[in-house]
Amino acid sequence: xxxxxxHNHLKKQLTTSQLFILEFLIDILQIKKDVRLExxxxxxxxPITWEGRRRKLQRFLEIPQLIIAQILWPLIIxxxxxxxxxxxxxxxxxxxxxxxLNLLMISLVWKKRGIPLxxxxxxxxxxSTLAEQSEVLGPVFSxxxxxxxxxxxxxxxxxxDLANWLRERKVGFxxxxxxxxxxxxxxxxxxxxxxxxxxxxxxxxxxxxxxRKSQPANGFEVAAKWxxxxxxxxxxxxxxxxxxxxxxxxxxxxxxxxxxxxxxFRDFKKGGYNLExxxxxxxxxxxxxxxxxxxxxxxIIDGEKIEKKTIHKYVSRPKETGKKSKRRSTFGVxxxxxxxxxxxxxxxxxxxxxxxxxPHKRRFYRQGFRALTLIQSSF
Numbered sequence: 001x002x003x004x005x006x007h008n009h010l011k012k013q014l015t016t017s018q019l020f021i022l023e024f025l026i027d028i029l030q031i032k033k034d035v036r037l038e039x040x041x042x043x044x045x046x047p048i049t050w051e052g053r054r055r056k057l058q059r060f061l062e063i064p065q066l067i068i069a070q071i072l073w074p075l076i077i078x079x080x081x082x083x084x085x086x087x088x089x090x091x092x093x094x095x096x097x098x099x100x101l102n103l104l105m106i107s108l109v110w111k112k113r114g115i116p117l118x119x120x121x122x123x124x125x126x127x128s129t130l131a132e133q134s135e136v137l138g139p140v141f142s143x144x145x146x147x148x149x150x151x152x153x154x155x156x157x158x159x160x161d162l163a164n165w166l167r168e169r170k171v172g173f174x175x176x177x178x179x180x181x182x183x184x185x186x187x188x189x190x191x192x193x194x195x196x197x198x199x200x201x202x203x204x205x206x207x208x209x210x211x212r213k214s215q216p217a218n219g220f221e222v223a224a225k226w227x228x229x230x231x232x233x234x235x236x237x238x239x240x241x242x243x244x245x246x247x248x249x250x251x252x253x254x255x256x257x258x259x260x261x262x263x264x265f266r267d268f269k270k271g272g273y274n275l276e277x278x279x280x281x282x283x284x285x286x287x288x289x290x291x292x293x294x295x296x297x298x299x300i301i302d303g304e305k306i307e308k309k310t311i312h313k314y315v316s317r318p319k320e321t322g323k324k325s326k327r328r329s330t331f332g333v334x335x336x337x338x339x340x341x342x343x344x345x346x347x348x349x350x351x352x353x354x355x356x357x358x359p360h361k362r363r364f365y366r367q368g369f370r371a372l373t374l375i376q377s378s379f
Contacts, residue, residue, distance in 0.1 A: 029295040035273045061287030088148045092261040098276035109257040111330045114264035116293040152258040160217045174254040177240040184210040193240045201228030205248040223251035303334030305378040311371040
């Protein structure tokens with residue numbers, strides 16, 4: 001079932017038939033986590049032949065209403081408006097490719113997961129260009145004009161041209177540099193970043209420096225940090241971060257959010273929705289990525305509701321003492337909650353028989369049913 005945020009918006013954008021199909025697709029993806037059209041057609045709840053269901057889904061993925069700006073962005077803005085405490089937003093740019101497909105993605109990092117904002121399938125494999133990067137970033141800046149934005153990128157996006165482009169638009173950034181980039185330590189004294197003497201446990205901050213890969217660029221800041229060895233964990237190399245955030249702490253803390261998009265890609269691909277197995281192309285491929293993004297965003301919203309009610313221990317392993325991170329993401333909590341609630345309802349007669357066999361545990365079962373009621377009220 002679509003959450004209220006989705007239903008109120010999408011009923012204005014889609015016909016009744018299209019809205020039903022989208023609702024079915026999101027529900028199926030939440031449970032089966034597989035975007036392959038053949039799998040979706042196999043279990044799509046419409047009493048026609050498999051081939052008829054497949055063609056119906058193909059036609060749906062080609063409808064002109066499936067536009068990011070029309071379908072997804074209003075939902076993002078409404079959700080951000082409800083989260084009034086959010087002022088600074090971390091936006092990550094990254095790329096993933098499989099077979100002959102190359103996807104450039106922009107995401108909003110939220111609770112260690114990336115929420116898709118904009119994307120583009122590139123015409124060739126390999127790194128993206130500044131023109132392609134600005135094409136996907138520009139509309140996001142307009143969308144989030146009321147917020148303070150910090151753009152994060154790994155070494156593929158360490159271009160000084162991109163940094164200058166972001167700086168001209170008064171956007172914060174924290175971009176990881178390659179170690180062969182040179183920095184002017186003193187006038188006409190250039191050194192490669194890997195020759196600065198940064199060692200494990202050492203950090204440094206260089207402000208107002210000239211940087212060069214080929215041609216020098218003025219007035220940048222570079223944050224350098226190499227994590228010290230902790231127990232058996234050792235970082236193989238230091239971080240060199242090109243930034244305009246004003247301090248080492250700000251630059252490093254911002255860049256740490258970048259891993260959210262890596263987790264999102266893992267959820268999209270083999271670790272979740274199996275996007276790399278799809279045979280779709282063109283409009284259908286963009287359509288399924290949009291539907292998948294809606295399902296993913298809804299999972300995060302559902303998980304957030306469960307966590308606020310402090311009942312997530314019923315559907316996920318609790319955080320271990322002394323650990324900073326949870327064992328299950330907010331997105332995972334959302335999916336697990338829905339599946340658990342549906343299974344309890346599906347097997348309710350057998351569940352009751354099992355409960356009757358342990359009368360001394362009824363107090364705990366009552367608490368569980370109360371949690372189940374709260375979970376069901378969230379969907």
